Amino acid sequence: MGKSRIIWSFIFIIVGIVFILSNYEAISWGWLKDWWKLWPLIFVAIGVVLLALGGREKKIEGEKK
Secondary structure, eight states: OOHHHHHHHHHHHHHHHHHHHHHTTSSOTHHHHHHGGGTTHHHHHHHHHHHHHHHHHHHHHHHHO
């Protein structure tokens, strides 16, 4: 299984858990307005993942030669 598939799986699991907790009123959506201000961190996280995977792919290609 690829890393992107694993990452997307965890994202869907977390989102599902948040919705379930919301349905049972264990959490409220008030926290979302505060967390939404941090949406640019998504781009930071994507950049970090791309850097990490990019270095790994070059290392693997070097070992194949």
